[in-house]
Amino acid sequence: MYLRLAKRFVTETDKRLLAKAVWMLGVKGLLSIHKHKRRLKRGEFFPPFLYMSVINSCNLRCQGCWVDVAEKQHRIELEAANKTIAQAKAMGNSFFGILGGEPFMHKDLLKIFEQNRDVYFQVFTNGHFITDEVAAKLREYGNVTPLISVEGSEIISDTRRGRGGVLNQTMKGLETALKHNLLVGVCTSVCKSNIDDLVNDAWVNRLIDMGVMYCWFHIYRPVGPEPNQQLALSSDEQRRVRQFVVDTRATKPIVVIDAYHDDAGNALCPAATGFTHHVGPWGDIEPCPVIQLATESIHDERPLAETFNYSEFLSDFRELTAQHTRGCVIMERPDLLIDLANKHGARDTTVRGAVIKELENVVPRRSQFQPGQEIPERSFVYRWAKRYAFNDFGTYTKHFDLSKYHDPDLDEPALESSLPVLQD
Numbered sequence: 001m002y003l004r005l006a007k008r009f010v011t012e013t014d015k016r017l018l019a020k021a022v023w024m025l026g027v028k029g030l031l032s033i034h035k036h037k038r039r040l041k042r043g044e045f046f047p048p049f050l051y052m053s054v055i056n057s058c059n060l061r062c063q064g065c066w067v068d069v070a071e072k073q074h075r076i077e078l079e080a081a082n083k084t085i086a087q088a089k090a091m092g093n094s095f096f097g098i099l100g101g102e103p104f105m106h107k108d109l110l111k112i113f114e115q116n117r118d119v120y121f122q123v124f125t126n127g128h129f130i131t132d133e134v135a136a137k138l139r140e141y142g143n144v145t146p147l148i149s150v151e152g153s154e155i156i157s158d159t160r161r162g163r164g165g166v167l168n169q170t171m172k173g174l175e176t177a178l179k180h181n182l183l184v185g186v187c188t189s190v191c192k193s194n195i196d197d198l199v200n201d202a203w204v205n206r207l208i209d210m211g212v213m214y215c216w217f218h219i220y221r222p223v224g225p226e227p228n229q230q231l232a233l234s235s236d237e238q239r240r241v242r243q244f245v246v247d248t249r250a251t252k253p254i255v256v257i258d259a260y261h262d263d264a265g266n267a268l269c270p271a272a273t274g275f276t277h278h279v280g281p282w283g284d285i286e287p288c289p290v291i292q293l294a295t296e297s298i299h300d301e302r303p304l305a306e307t308f309n310y311s312e313f314l315s316d317f318r319e320l321t322a323q324h325t326r327g328c329v330i331m332e333r334p335d336l337l338i339d340l341a342n343k344h345g346a347r348d349t350t351v352r353g354a355v356i357k358e359l360e361n362v363v364p365r366r367s368q369f370q371p372g373q374e375i376p377e378r379s380f381v382y383r384w385a386k387r388y389a390f391n392d393f394g395t396y397t398k399h400f401d402l403s404k405y406h407d408p409d410l411d412e413p414a415l416e417s418s419l420p421v422l423q424d
């Protein structure tokens with residue numbers, strides 16, 4: 001399997017693009033994690049991977065989206081984006097996740113990539129704006145991997161994404177990116193309506209046949225202004241996804257991303273471990289994209305290195321979260337986030353101004369933390385990579401207190417919404 005995967009990388013991708021990814025994502029990425037570990041040892045902090053939502057606008061209206069996509073457009077402008085990237089680069093970072101809204105609606109997105117060719121970008125996109133012209137530019141720059149979201153079959157996808165024809169346009173963007181030999185990934189927010197369609201060998205085989213080099217199965221999180229509780233996976237279904245990821249990694253010639261487990265299958269939250277934090281379209285520095293609370297901004301006078309190092313809000317977030325769960329705090333313990341916001345006077349970073357109310361309305365449920373039912377990695381490559389580069393960096397050993405953990409599955413069953421679950 002490893003040979004088949006290596007052969008795919010060598011024969012199906014552009015060699016220059018592959019070399020750039022190996023250098024910037026592989027070598028420099030590992031170096032940035034090494035620097036992160038050394039900082040932690042010195043009692044300092046700066047997240048090695050930064051996510052930036054560069055724009056709030058989007059052409060779609062997906063179920064469960066937490067971004068104010070229909071509000072007046074707001075962007076992280078080119079200058080502010082370049083300044084943020086430069087400050088992170090100075091700390092040794094070499095990888096940035098770009099989100100939106102729909103990032104390709106940002107008028108200067110390509111300039112951000114062009115002007116920062118010494119770092120690597122992963123763009124979370126619906127693929128609709130990947131035209132031949134855009135794909136040719138991305139190939140020329142060589143420092144971008146589009147991660148295109150596919151949410152299910154045509155009917156499911158169009159329902160989840162708010163209008164007809166969405167899947168067709170997404171597949172067109174995907175094919176265009178592949179035609180230009182870009183390193184392309186496909187991601188899915190797995191929920192009740194698409195788990196049977198996409199969490200299976202047939203779908204992964206199809207991705208491999210198309211030339212997709214990596215895939216990522218997120219778990220749908222019913223939070224934000226319109227949490228679709230009826231779409232959320234049960235604990236059993238979440239374990240099914242985890243098992244599928246582990247098996248696919250060990251058997252199929254495609255890379256599978258998973259941001260929520262270490263090599264032994266122990267759950268972790270990449271924001272609680274400090275692996276990553278997020279900058280929103282207004283410049284607010286948030287724990288992660290779905291936790292829309294902040295006390296600091298990239299537009300503050302204070303240099304980013306100081307902000308991350310001294311932010312009491314973020315450091316309290318990491319410690320408080322890690323004390324209570326290894327899972328997703330917004331799914332399991334939204335009350336902790338309300339307490340945290342009150343303690344630090346954190347501002348609601350949305351236009352709708354209802355984040356506290358939304359947190360109050362979250363129905364607590366289990367997330368990736370499935371105590372006693374951990375599923376370890378089967379693949380020795382992933383085991384090794386996670387041991388070195390993706391683990392909790394000591395966070396839970398230091399903070400997690402089992403007596404503070406509350407299992408949401410022991411609560412009264414949540415009231416199910418009356419909305420029907422769309423089936424094939």
Ligand code: SF4
Binds near residue numbers: 288289330
């Ligand atoms: S809080 Fe939840 S959504 Fe945010 S990074 Fe952690 S696990 Fe992911």
